[in-house]
Amino acid sequence: MIDISPSVMQALLALIVAGPLLGAATALLPPPPGLKGASPEQAVLRHGVTVTGAVLVAAVVLALGFDHDHPSTMQATTDVNWIPALDVRIHLGIDGISLPLLVLTALLTFLCALHSYAKPPQGPSAPPPRAFVALLLLLEGGTLASFAVLDLLLFFLAFETVLIPMYFLIARWGGEGRRAAAWRFILYTLLGSVVMLLGLLLVGLRAHTFDMVALATDNGRGLSTSVQVIAVLAIGLGLAVKSPMWPLHSWLPDAHTAAPTVGSVLLAGVLLKMGTYGFVRIVLPIAPDGLHTFAPYLAALAVAGIIYGSLACLALALPSAGRRPSSGRFAPRPPTGARGDLKRLIAYSSVGHMGFVLLGIATMTPTGVNGALFANVAHGLITGLLFFLVGAVKDRTGSTDLDTLAQDAGAALYGRAPRLGGLLAFGAVASLGLPGLAGFWGEMLAMFGAFRPADGLSRPAYLTYLALAGLGTLLTAAYLLIVVRRVCMGPGRLEGTGAGAAGGGPAPVLAELPDVRAHEFAAWTPLVALTVLAGLWPAALLGLTNPAVQQLLAGGPK
Template identity: 80%
Template sequence: MLGSVAALFPAPPGLRGRDPEQAVLRHGVTVTGAVLAAAIALAAGFDHGRPGVMQAQTDISWIPALDIRIHLGVDGVSLPLLVLTALLTFLCALYSYYKMPAGGSTPSPKGFVSLLLLLEGGTLASFAVLDLMLFFLAFEMTLIPMYFLINRWGGAERERAAWRFILYTLLGSVVMLLGLLLVGVKGGTFDMVALASDNGAKLTHTTQLIAALALIVGLAVKAPMWPLHSWLPDAHTAAPTVGSVLLAGVLLKMGTYGLVRIVLPMVPEGAHTYAPYLAAFAVVGIIYGSFACLALALPSPTTTLNGGSALFNRSGAGGDLKRLIAYSSVGHMGFVLLGIATLTPTGVNGALFANIAHGLITGLLFFLVGALKDRSGTTDLDQLSGISGAALYGRAPRLGGLLAFGAVASLGLPGLAGFWGEMLAMFGAFEPADGLSRPAYLTYMALAGFGTLLTAAYMLIVVRRVCMGDHPVEPGAEHGAPRPALADVHGYEFAAWSPLVALTVLAGLWPAALLGLTDPAVQQLLAGGN
């Protein structure tokens, strides 16, 4: 946050270099790099033998009259999210140093870097604070910078998308605040550790039902849960590349993190009551998101060839690859919500694993789509796969290989990060918590399994169309002319993307590294311990 303020001031004479604009972008890389180093140091100093215990705590009185404290800490649930946030923000700052978003008529690198750092500060705070009111303030602090990143540096329809984003998320935040106040006032404290230890003992059944409903609805907007998801595709489609990466990679995780950190341990009776409905909405989101992606991935029915050039009936977001990945997030986050709704250690661990996997894989995919748009000038699938389209395997094989890697990781190929979270979420649905209807959850598991098949279908269609090309040809049409070269992966792109690829493989081959952190903390949260 200090770096965000410093970005608005002129650079010292010795640090300006030849270009003041590059100086502020370099400032962004430096600050995010320092934050990443601090996050790695925090992870290295973390006592991995006690991941269920809050560590590195800071507890300072802030507003004594309301018993609101600046209480910070980290356990096995929040540590992976803190490191993921620091990593993705650093990679976005590094990418932007070489490829600053174009934005409006007068894009400001100072404003861009300042907003990026403010967004990182708010997100890190959301995962580290242990006071309900502080959590709400940190949660809100991320909304304003993301609004301006979309509105100022986004693409077509950016103003409309930014307004939808801010209106939906602010409305959800108001509902969430009511739930937080009810829990804090009736529970006698806003301290999240103390409330989790009480396990709802000071709250009546009716209070828990009301608070849980408000919290679930408010957090589900950010998750995003169907049918409260409709702001997401527009926001992703209009956002600049780094905005989409951070929105998918870390901001969506704040909603599901709140469900695990606040709802499950603090209002357990309310969570148990609403869990079957949350699971039902989650499964609908999986199927809905998958069918929406499949509709976007398939060729336009009126695509024709006229004199050797393709004519398309789609424009804007009709068959937009960026929009497709946005809708895939609705499906993938549905697995996270399903895992949480099982109320079992297996399901919740799967949800937390899927959170991290989605951040890595979808972050990589948005980076790749942004690079593809920079090269070809479009993300329309019909154009990318047409006679003059990308055909990445032949024109930019490294870029095509990375896109294919991201696609198969997203569809849950065993051995990559996307597999474990979804599998564990379905395992949790196979044996839900006591008191939940097993036949209903078996139905949810079967529908979620069908969703994985749909995910494989649309992702493989995307790979075939973008990496190989559709090559629509009329009899006798000339189609053998060589296509112009398409720039392959640049050095700065390789630097920004390779950590995501490496971690996707590492998490897929060694899931115990992450599950060993989350499982003891999840056991404590579900048992109401601290």
């Protein structure tokens, strides 16, 4: 779009990756005397907004300078030898696959920093805000690095960097059950990562390089089928935990329920994308024969996640009289009061939505993989918005329990806080895949890919998966519309009397709630606008991803 020299593009990408890490370090330092003012806490929160804002500006400029005519080519590349004995390199670069996720990460982190500045984070055992800002920036740096690095070992380091800050965000600023949820999160992901590291080492040592571009260009020709199968099993296990794929998802509902609002936004909007991105960037081009062996099983588990997540959400959405406790080996064991929790419902919805992403990848077709990448971005926008909205509802009502919110007849957000209720309904219909909004295209393309999977994959099996995924879309619409009915509609609780009814008597009025505030409007507007834009103009995103996906399936980026 704009002409930027390669050296400036390299500097921008380096700034995007290193800037948050430097910002995290400086956040822990005492503020200069000129910045202390009356509130040192506000100064460090402003620091977080400034750093994340600068990173977002750099990411937008990088996107504008990206050569959109050649999105399959790695751009803004930096390649420096780091460990010559193992051929480990500091190799950075972006293409049409990683650029949207890079911008999404920068945007969501900036919005979280802005939200935290207006509403400082609090918790039962919360340390000073400087620790919160440092952890937020460290989390952003690790996530951005995951999407920018092109070396297997650097990817693993970046992949692991995000675990510690997310653990502390949940454990120190979370709500009820935060410590158990944080420990479950860290144990699940660490165990998966250990196995993933073994798979990455196997690939790198057998291929004599850890460079992801070289490995993708080789397209598995330097690895035997048995090595590819073992590598896909090991690497895929670690990525599946983060994705999250059923039945390795059980850490997610507790983590979301306990996490603070910004933790939930980043966990759903950014961290889950690291797992599915790893499948596309590493597993698909580097070990295609191994993935071909496991693709039907991956698709089956993806569809199981779609159905399981949808049924779990439907059970949570129904009034308590119509809801029965979960049972079975893989059923979650929520803490007291978690059943019917709105945050928990959105967490389970992520299991279903990410199931569509995994289904698209498992088709091993350009259509399916493009759908997976589109659904990745759409889920980040929509679910990030939903967690912001649920956090706002909790701030106003003191609860996210659906039975408490709805009472017997509905919470009536339309009448009590119409803009907030309208935004919640917008997020719900976007999440259920309403045509014209971002949630529609990715899941549709993933199902189109399942209709005609890659050569050698059983079409009858994938048609079965397609039918089950279609059932999942119906269940998704059902539970989200129930949520809208219970939270946004209804007479609501009455308070006092109005000027007079039609018959001359006093008319009851609704107990009002504060509607959308200025900082909330600033944080949510970009997500709403991009959700509409991506839904009405999907070619803007697919034009980036499709050439890169075609190249990746044919033999890696150049």
